[in-house]
Amino acid sequence: MANTNLPRRIIKETQRLLSDPAPGISASPSEDNMRYFNVMILGPTQSPYEGGVFKLELFLPEEYPMAAPKVRFLTKIYHPNIDKLGRICLDILKDKWSPALQIRTVLLSIQALLSAPNPDDPLSDNIAKHWKANEAEAVETAKEWTRLYASGT
Amino acid sequence: MDSEDDMHDANDVESLDDFYSGETALASDEDDGDYEFIDNDSDDSEDRTSHRQQQNYIILSEEDICVRQEEDITGISTVLFISRVAASILLRHYNWDVSKVHDAWFVDEEGVRKTVGLLEKPVVEFNLSPKEPTCGICFETYPCERMNAAACGHHFCCACWTGYISTSINDGPGCLMLRCPDPSCGAAVGQDMINMLASEDDRDKYSRYLLRSYVEDNKKTKWCPAPGCEYAVDFVVGSASYDVSCNCSYNFCWNCTEEAHRPVDCETVAKWILKNSAESENMNWILANSKPCPKCKRPIEKNQGCMHITCTPPCKFEFCWLCLGSWSDHGERTGGFYACNRYETAKQEGVYDETEKRREMAKNSLERYTHYYERWATNQSSRAKALSDLQQMQAVQLEKLSDKQCQPGSQLKFITEAWLQIVECRRVLKWTYAYGYYLPEQEHAKRQFFEYLQGEAESGLERLHQCAEKELHVYLEAVGPSKDFNEFRTKLAGLTSVTRNYFENLVRALENGLSDVDTHGACSRTSSSKNLGGGGGSKSRGGRGKITSQRPFPSQTKGLDDTNHWSCQHCTFANLNSATTCHMCHNRR
Ligand SMILES: [Zn+2]
Ligand SMILES: [Zn+2]
Ligand SMILES: [Zn+2]
Ligand SMILES: [Zn+2]
Ligand SMILES: [Zn+2]
Ligand SMILES: [Zn+2]
Numbered sequence A: 001m002a003n004t005n006l007p008r009r010i011i012k013e014t015q016r017l018l019s020d021p022a023p024g025i026s027a028s029p030s031e032d033n034m035r036y037f038n039v040m041i042l043g044p045t046q047s048p049y050e051g052g053v054f055k056l057e058l059f060l061p062e063e064y065p066m067a068a069p070k071v072r073f074l075t076k077i078y079h080p081n082i083d084k085l086g087r088i089c090l091d092i093l094k095d096k097w098s099p100a101l102q103i104r105t106v107l108l109s110i111q112a113l114l115s116a117p118n119p120d121d122p123l124s125d126n127i128a129k130h131w132k133a134n135e136a137e138a139v140e141t142a143k144e145w146t147r148l149y150a151s152g153t
Numbered sequence B: 001m002d003s004e005d006d007m008h009d010a011n012d013v014e015s016l017d018d019f020y021s022g023e024t025a026l027a028s029d030e031d032d033g034d035y036e037f038i039d040n041d042s043d044d045s046e047d048r049t050s051h052r053q054q055q056n057y058i059i060l061s062e063e064d065i066c067v068r069q070e071e072d073i074t075g076i077s078t079v080l081f082i083s084r085v086a087a088s089i090l091l092r093h094y095n096w097d098v099s100k101v102h103d104a105w106f107v108d109e110e111g112v113r114k115t116v117g118l119l120e121k122p123v124v125e126f127n128l129s130p131k132e133p134t135c136g137i138c139f140e141t142y143p144c145e146r147m148n149a150a151a152c153g154h155h156f157c158c159a160c161w162t163g164y165i166s167t168s169i170n171d172g173p174g175c176l177m178l179r180c181p182d183p184s185c186g187a188a189v190g191q192d193m194i195n196m197l198a199s200e201d202d203r204d205k206y207s208r209y210l211l212r213s214y215v216e217d218n219k220k221t222k223w224c225p226a227p228g229c230e231y232a233v234d235f236v237v238g239s240a241s242y243d244v245s246c247n248c249s250y251n252f253c254w255n256c257t258e259e260a261h262r263p264v265d266c267e268t269v270a271k272w273i274l275k276n277s278a279e280s281e282n283m284n285w286i287l288a289n290s291k292p293c294p295k296c297k298r299p300i301e302k303n304q305g306c307m308h309i310t311c312t313p314p315c316k317f318e319f320c321w322l323c324l325g326s327w328s329d330h331g332e333r334t335g336g337f338y339a340c341n342r343y344e345t346a347k348q349e350g351v352y353d354e355t356e357k358r359r360e361m362a363k364n365s366l367e368r369y370t371h372y373y374e375r376w377a378t379n380q381s382s383r384a385k386a387l388s389d390l391q392q393m394q395a396v397q398l399e400k401l402s403d404k405q406c407q408p409g410s411q412l413k414f415i416t417e418a419w420l421q422i423v424e425c426r427r428v429l430k431w432t433y434a435y436g437y438y439l440p441e442q443e444h445a446k447r448q449f450f451e452y453l454q455g456e457a458e459s460g461l462e463r464l465h466q467c468a469e470k471e472l473h474v475y476l477e478a479v480g481p482s483k484d485f486n487e488f489r490t491k492l493a494g495l496t497s498v499t500r501n502y503f504e505n506l507v508r509a510l511e512n513g514l515s516d517v518d519t520h521g522a523c524s525r526t527s528s529s530k531n532l533g534g535g536g537g538s539k540s541r542g543g544r545g546k547i548t549s550q551r552p553f554p555s556q557t558k559g560l561d562d563t564n565h566w567s568c569q570h571c572t573f574a575n576l577n578s579a580t581t582c583h584m585c586h587n588r589r
């Protein structure tokens, strides 16, 4: 019923996400709310998150696509641009959002962020400091967290 | 009195007179009755012209702003051979600095076009082969005529454009830098597209932002900070004075946009305001408008602008609001020296409740700050009171006075001028307390000179304020025309003029960092001034330096011999015996 007036764009995006998923990413709408997506991103190879399966939630607000989707990590992750609550610091989710971007592009950008953490634009100060002071050690912690919190099932 | 003494006194008076009158030639004592003429048109128009010559800013109404903006856009558009919309985008990008646009454009047109998003030709060919192209935002198909694109050629449907533009406009002034929705494209979206695709409401908002940007992003212009005022100020950068007087009558500093604060610099003002907010809790009690009468202890409210308070009957004790000392210790009995501006004095008089409270309250530094803050704040509220009195005067009282005293309105201008002067002087005086607070403790000669000048300013202004407030009252309440109204006019106009000169010189002296003291004051004579309080002999008095930097200071004035002074009949100013005319009102002895 909440989905009766679902814009054509959302329906099309959803169809394509299901029929032609991006590698390492799955997104499926919740059954009772077609604007709410359960997302899984596989940790990219050669990143500290390799081997991890990360759960996220994605919500398309009423103004979508004029406003950006709301995305959040549900799985605990040690990353300088992601905070304790799983919120993500990514420009296209804020001022760089454009209605010509899509759910797919957003999720691909998040995946790329896992491969290339950017401690100069941090969301989590402590982790960013750790990353800058001793990257090797920070990467170890990220690997440890991936093993502890993101190892499937 | 020996002749040497007289000679030095004469010097004193002369140099003090310099300070009072400055470059402006004052009516001399020969033409006592001439104020009537002086306060009329001649004096006034001269003032206005000189003001106009110095003026280094222009007040702009909304219309003026529009006109200027249009002119700049037209100028750029003509010189660079680009559309007006493109010129507007370009100017906005360079903060409306015409010469910066020129420079950048002629150095690297291609580079500028790229950063600003002004494309010469589309980056994509709009493919007309599918009859019904798909919009990249809503994924719907539309006939070509319902699609639109910026210069880049990225087409989206009109409905999506409208939504895109509306979202951006409602996000704030960033909409002035709007780009094509395609994430890989930086093509600018200008006002032509806005006007074509946005709702009427959004179009209005957009042009408001554009107008505001012309003021807010332009280095040479600012809005008047007065609440509700819609004028902007165009300022000639590099001018000597930052003071701006807006058409709404608000005076402010262009540099820091605080209320006008000459003679204090912006940095000191910022420090002082910060200090005040840090101490605001401690200071709340000071702003209370009531204090116990020093004699009968009943709470007395200050409802007048001047500091001379009279307790209600039967007590009727006259005291000074600032130091709670008896008023008879101020003014003529003390030889015109006004003591309550000095920090030390307040401490010595510690017999009153308020002073005791102050003691308990904190250690020295807070006490010192309290002293200056109270005087700063009191002058501020006095100024506010004077401003509302002035308005009341202009709205009601002057007409009443004109009726009662059978005077045409043009003959009553001296009253408005007096009140305007009071408002301005209260403002200056207020800031001298911030000046005093930050004047280094170890600069004794400067401090002494400063406190003397400030004390004279307080007492001179007090005299003017009382005259305009209390003495005027008599004429307002009179049954019929008063015989001595012309005398009153002479006195008030004289006090106004004298006070104006004094304050102008005071401002200049403080802005120069009291440099007179460096050259004249800090010499060996200073030490001899220590003897002044007790001795008072010709030798030590003769030791006074230039102007009055070594005069006996207020705390010692009680020991000053009253026979050295005569009290002016007209304004009660205590003049030195050697003076033949009063240096407050210039009437003969
Ligand atoms: Zn484009
Ligand atoms: Zn569309
Ligand atoms: Zn104004
Ligand atoms: Zn300033
Ligand atoms: Zn009393
Ligand atoms: Zn006093």
Ligand SMILES: [Zn+2]
Pocket (backbone or CB within 6 Å): B568, B569, B570, B571, B572, B573, B582, B583, B584, B585, B586, B587
């Ligand atoms: Zn006089």
